[in-house]
Amino acid sequence: MNPKHCKTTTYEKMPDGSVKITSKSYYEELAHVLEEFEKPYLLTEDVAKRAMDKALERITSKSSPKVIITITPSADGKIKVVEKYTTLKQSFK
Numbered sequence: 327m328n329p330k331h332c333k334t335t336t337y338e339k340m341p342d343g344s345v346k347i348t349s350k351s352y353y354e355e356l357a358h359v360l361e362e363f364e365k366p367y368l369l370t371e372d373v374a375k376r377a378m379d380k381a382l383e384r385i386t387s388k389s390s391p392k393v394i395i396t397i398t399p400s401a402d403g404k405i406k407v408v409e410k411y412t413t414l415k416q417s418f419k
Contacts, residue, residue, distance in 0.1 A: 331352065332351070355418075356418055360415050361412070362411065367408075368400060392412040
C-alpha cells in the first residue's frame with residue numbers, strides 16, 4: 327500500500343555559494359511545489375545593512391513572496407547573515 331501523502335526535499339549547491347531548496351508535496355499526485363534559496367554571508371556591519379536593503383527590495387518589488395533573515399554575531403567581530411527567500415510557490419488541484 328502506497329502512502330497518500332508524501333513530501334520530498336532536494337538541496338542543490340549553486341555556484342554563488344547559495345543552496346537551492348526544492349520541496350514537493352504529493353497527495354496521490356503532485357499537489358504543491360516550493361522553491362527557496364538560502365545564502366549565508368559573513369559580513370561587516372555596513373555590508374550587512376546593504377544585504378538587508380536587498381532583502382527589502384525582494385519584498386517590495388514582489389520578486390519574492392517571503393524572505394527570512396537570520397542575523398548572528400561571529401567571534402571575529404563580523405556579522406553572519408543567512409538570507410532565505412522563496413522564488414516559486416505553486417499549488418496544484
